[in-house]
Amino acid sequence: MKYLGRKIVFFLIILIPFWSFLVWFFYPKTELPGLILDKTVLESSGVEHRSFNWITTNRKFVKPDGSQYEISEDYYGFFPVNRPEYVVKDLTVFNNADLDSMARDMEYVYYTDAYGVYTNEWVYGRDINERSRLVYGGLSEQSYKLFEKMFRNRKLTLTEFNNLASPTPLQLRFKMQRLLELDFTGWTGRYYHSLDTLLNPDIPGWMRRLHRYYYKKPFDYPDIPGMVFVHETERIFVLQMDKDVEHELPIINTGEYLIDQYNLPEFIRYPYWFDVCFAKDTNDVFSTYKIHTTERGDSIMASHHLPNEFPAIIGDHQEHLRWYFCGDWADSPTPFGLSYFKGVQFMRKFFYNNRDDLDRKKFFWEYYEPLVSGLFNDYIDVMDSLEGPRPLPPVHRNYIPYYRRYNIPLPDVDLIASGRVYNPNEVLGSEYKERAYRDSVLQAEREEASRTGYYIGQYGDTVFLTDxxxxxxxxxxxxxxxxxxxxxxxxxxxxxxxxxxxxxxxxxxxxxxxxxYLRGGRIPVNIPLTKAEMKRRAQMKAAAEKAAQNRAEAIVDSMLDSESGASDTEFEEEDPAPQNEELSAGFNSTNNRPKSTRPILDKRYKLGGRLPSNFKAKDFKAPEEIDAMVYQGESPEPKEELPADNLSQENPNTTESQPEETEAPAQEAISENSGPRWHVIIASFPDKAMAEEFVRRKKKSMELLYVAANDTYRVSYANFEDRRSANKEVINLMTSYPDAWVLKVD
Structure with missing residues (x-):
């Protein structure tokens, strides 16, 4: 008898999926008309809105006719057919009366993704991680109007990552920002389990090229986890594990309201794309991203005017009807078949790997699904009692937007949507979309004809080619x-x-x-010289070298004539003073002492500054590298910025050699220093007069230091007894002197 009981229990456990499916099948339906907008659909599975459709199917939310929402049909946006053919179902076909009717009849809208579809990934089927031209994407004016009307009618409105960024036009972004009461900074970020491009193919090619352009060096990082932040004005920085961050993944910290209301975890990892937005009203922040940065990581983020904690969910704290998720949350690889089983949430821990940091299914089961399901349950309970309309949110005149606060130029959305390649003859906008589709069809016909000898014509007929x-x-x-x-x-x-x-x-x-450009985060702009200017400079350089050689020969001849008959020993013991302007060229202009009384007759002798013997090209860093090195407490030898008053500076790339001197002068400081000091250097010059003129024009009390090893005069803004204080001063001076660095002087 006991074995029979065990068999019954065993079969009941085996039949749990069957009972779960039966419960779901007979569960009552909830009529909830709504609209899903997804403009980034490359296949019928609809990955970008799949998670939301999983919830509507599992919760039995149905359309007014009683049918379920289908992933491949019931949404507005891009519908793939056969590459390169596609169909677009957009809100642009509706007028204001139609939008009023939709906002009155529907109960919710969810804008999941407006990033769009591009030629590289759809027309040609190439690497989706490469930049290419836009085929279709971005919010339209009708999309904004529908969202606004739903908000005014007190309906549930949800949206998330990549509806505010490119290719959405700026004027629509500003409108959506006011409606959502947030400020999009233009920064997006993502976690990568490995920063080594050879081991991690998910790091896109455009990101590597942007890194090379911005830092003048390749995207060369070790096989360690990290995060990459990219700005839409083509700035980039990387946070490396252990060096910049203590925890490799962004952590979502959830507030008390969501924890109590929907039983969400207080902390959870998030391993995918997110954006950095600020809430205009701090009461609207329901959860935040936390980047656990080190002191060096804090400095890097602060240099780009970013905190290490920023909003993850921005909602309507008054009525809880408007929500913005600051991440690509609806994109999840969760199996859709599990949505047909009621109560499957109790078995959720069997459907994800908690030890795999890249497994986004845990975020879906533990955070996204209970959050969105709870929002809809709360709305269903009160939707019959809500009465509209309600006014738009306040303007928040005391809030200064991120772009205006830090004087950042607004991005050119058309350039970004066209693959970040500027061509004045290129046609942009809606005309280009039509041409892109036409060109893609012609390209497909040509490839098919070259491969098979025929192609399908405009009316579906087969067209064969002659020899x-x-x-x-x-x-x-x-x-x-x-x-x-x-x-x-x-x-x-x-x-x-x-x-x-x-x-x-x-x-x-x-x-x-x-x-x-942005103060404290400027981008070097390389301006090539014309051929005429290059030729003129080469001629001037040759003439200067010739004149220097002539002066050197004249000095030698005059000295030999005046000392004729004297022995080498007598010649060396004499220390004559310069008698004319030509002879003064042989004396050190710093202290009016002769460099050497014995002339050097080396034919390779050239006048001008020379580099130290231990100079290496790699010792000169880009401004961004200098900032990062200063955060570590190092003192690099940077490339100096040309001053605004057109004062010429020493050229660190000079490879010409000077005559060998009998003895190298010791390092000399113009001002007296007692003990080792850490100086904050803001400029460097090959000549003392230039340095003094620079200080005079700045009208500030600064100190001049002569570095004999480099034969340069450096301007010290301030000096300190310890390196830490000097590093702090460098960070404070980043706005005015982005290339400042720290130099130790004994």
Whole structure:
């Protein structure tokens, strides 16, 4: 008898999925008409809104006709057919009366993703991690109007990551920001389990190129976890595990209201894309992202005007009807088949790997599903008692937006949507979308014809090519390939010339700092010189070298004539003073002492500054690297910024040698220093007069230091007894002197 009982219990456990499905099948339906907007759909599975459809199916939310919401049909946005063919069902076909009717009849809207679809990933089927031109995407005016009308009618409105960023036009972004009472900073971030591009193919190519452009060095990091932050104005920085962050993943800290109301965990990891937004009203912040940074990581984030904790959920604290999720939360790989089982949430721990940091299914089961289900349950309880309309949120005039607060130029959304390549002859906007589709179809027909000898015509008929047409097509294809290769080569030459890297790097280039850009985070803009300017500078350089050689020979001749008959020993013992301007060239201009009484007759002698013997090109860092090194307490030898008053500075790339001196002068400071001091250096000059003129124009009390090893005069803004105080002063001076660094003087 006891064995029979065990068998019954065993079969009951085995049949649990069956009983769960039966309960779901007979569970009462809830009529809840609504709208899902998703413009980033590359396949019928609808990954970007899959998590939300899982909830509507599991909770038996149905349309007015009683049917369930289908992932591949019941949404507005991009509908893939057969590459490159597609169908768009957009809100742009509705007028104001239609939108009023929709806002009156529907109970919710959920804008999951407006990032869009691009030619590289849809038309050509190439790497989706590469930048390419926009085919379809971005919020439209009708999308905003519907969201606004739903808000006014006190309906449930939800949206999340990548509905405010490109390619949504700026004017619609500003409207949505006021409606959501938030401020989008333009920063997005993501966690990567490995920063090594060879081991982690998820790091996109455009991110690596942006890193090379911004820092003048490749995206070369070890095989360690980290986070990458990217700004829409093409700035980037990387936080590395142990060096910059103590915990490799962003942590979502949830407030008391959501914990008590929906039983959400207080802390949970989030391993995917997120954006940085600020709430205009702090009462609207229901949870936050926490980046557990080190002291160095805090400094890096502070240099880009970012805190290490920022909102994750921004909602309507008054009525709890408007919500913005600061991440790509609806994108989840959770199996959709589990939505047909009632009570499957109690078995959720069997459906994810808690030890895998990259497993986003845990975030869905433990956070997203109970949160969204709870929001809909609360709305269903009160939706019959809500009465509209209600006014728009206040303007918050005392709040200064991020872009205006730090004087950041607004991004060019059209350039971003066109692949970040500027071409004045390119057609942008809606006209370009039509042309992109037409060109993609022609390209597909041409590829099909070159492979099979026929293609499907405009009206569905099969068009066969003759032998002559095949030959012409092959010749045209070869010609276009060669022309494209030539254009790519020319473009690569130009980029290498402008950026000063690669095989075709231009040695004559001027680096200028754009002072209208963000204070404290400026991007070096490389301006190539014209051929005429290069020729003129080469001629001036040759003439200066010739004149210097002539002066040196004249000095030697005059000295030999005046000392004729004297022995080498007598010559060395004499220490004559300069008698004319020509002879003064042989004396040190710093202290009016002769460099050497014995002339040096080396034919390689050239006048000018020389580099120290231990100089290496890699010792000169970019401004961004200097900042990062200063946070570590190092004192680099940076590239000095050209001052605004056109004072020339020493060239760190000079490779010309000076005559060998009989003995190297000791390091000399213009001002007297007692004991070792840490000086904050803001500028460096090859000549004392230039340095004094720089200090005079700044009209501040500064100190001049002469560094004999580099033969330079450096301007000290202040000096301290310890390095920590000097580093703090460097951080305070980043706005005015972004290239400042710390130098120890004994």
């Amino acid at each position: 002559k047409e095949m030959m012409e097509l092959e010749e045209q294809t070869r010609y276009e390939n060669s022309m494209q290769s030539r254009r790519d080569s020319i473009k690569r030459r130009r980029l290498d010339s402008v950026r000063g890297v690669g095989e075709f790097a231009d040695p004559y280039r001027l680096i200028k700092i754009d002072s209208t």
